Amino acid sequence: MNKRALLEVIALDARDAVAAAEGGADRLELVTDMAADGLTPSLATFREVRAAVPLPVRVMLRASDGFSAGTPADLRALTETARALRDAGADEFVFGFLDETGGPDLRALDALLAVLADPAPARWTFHRAIDRAASRESLRKHLTDLPGLDTYLTAGSPTGVTGGLPTLLAEAALTHTAEPGYEPVLMVGGGLHLTHLPDLLAAGITAFHIGGAARPQGWAGPVAASAVGEWRGVLGG
Template sequence: MSRPILEVIALDAVDAAAAEAGGADRLELVTDMAADGLTPPRETVAAVRAAVGIPLRVMLRAADGFAAGDARTFDALCAEAAALRAEGAEEFVLGFLAEDGGPDLAALDQLADVIDGCRWTFHRAIDHAADRDGLRKRLDGRPGLDTYLTAGSAAGVDDGLSVLLAEAARAASGEPGYDPQIMAGGGLALGHVPRLRAAGVTAFHIGGAARPNGWSAPVAPAAVETWRTALDG
């Protein structure tokens, strides 16, 4: 079995360097965790790219919640995505729901066009969707979509573990819509890892778990290393 991916949330270059030192494979770069992660400034993206050698995925999200926003807000987000892409960002995180709880296909397709085939993660908006299987089926084959970040439930992995295990089985069977990698995250604890690994989940995402002193303190390399050891074991 190949080494599982460990993705760590970073807010700046200090976090990024600490996560890499602890054994992270990839970063999710955001700002404003009070809003659950928004698009970071371009200068932060540049600083992180200069500080580390591991891949980073940049959040494309203008406001708290999972709506694309009004035309002005979304146009500004598309412009920022284009600027980030022009400056060398190569991987992204995004996800929008329509009022009916389904995927906002118009917004997703427009932003996917802007990032021009780059690889991207559909984030935990899936955990708030009216029909998560239907969302996967409707997004099947979208260019660049290679990962779903999900806890299996809006309440977190404790509540959604059975969903994650079932979806891992559907992915293993080759069911349409389940080709993108499942990245478990959202209240993820070390105790969840053995069952998820046994089910074939190969990607894991941590935020607060990498910060034993809370979000006001930087990522702790030792905390990341604990996760690295657990996943590799």
């Protein structure tokens, strides 16, 4: 493997962050409420995590379960939260919204990006909303020119990596040829298991995202450095 694979771990708090760092994580995705598949954490939690570890931290911007930005009032509240996080030093984020047709909600994305552009465009991941899109290819092409977008987090399917593996391998091939819309990093996550890694690595995929796999006790327990370390060992140091 020519390039060190990036390992991103979901953290809910500073304790998780420290364990992920000890295990060899490269980056954190900071969220709250995994019962809703990850919502925006509090400002206090972000500050605690930022003080606890030197790792890059991507902060989730999502106010409710699902992939809708909600009402205009919901979106205004989310942009205000994003501004507060930006002012507190957050410079990497995770978000993504679909409209009623299953296409990207450009209204919501533009509203957030306007806030995250100061003082410079923040880097961000379009998360697994892509797995629920009416057309993955169309979504990618609509988002090509959005500032700061450098990663797609995807399982290739709403059901997880096992069902999405053919899609992931096909998109990896397009990413390597710099096909328009496929320039961002393809990060695989969502039901990802160690047994998936040989095929994904062989396809040239170099970014991986784990949540429950880093928690031997499930979501009721914390991240374990040993579990993260097992992934780090397989991916290479």
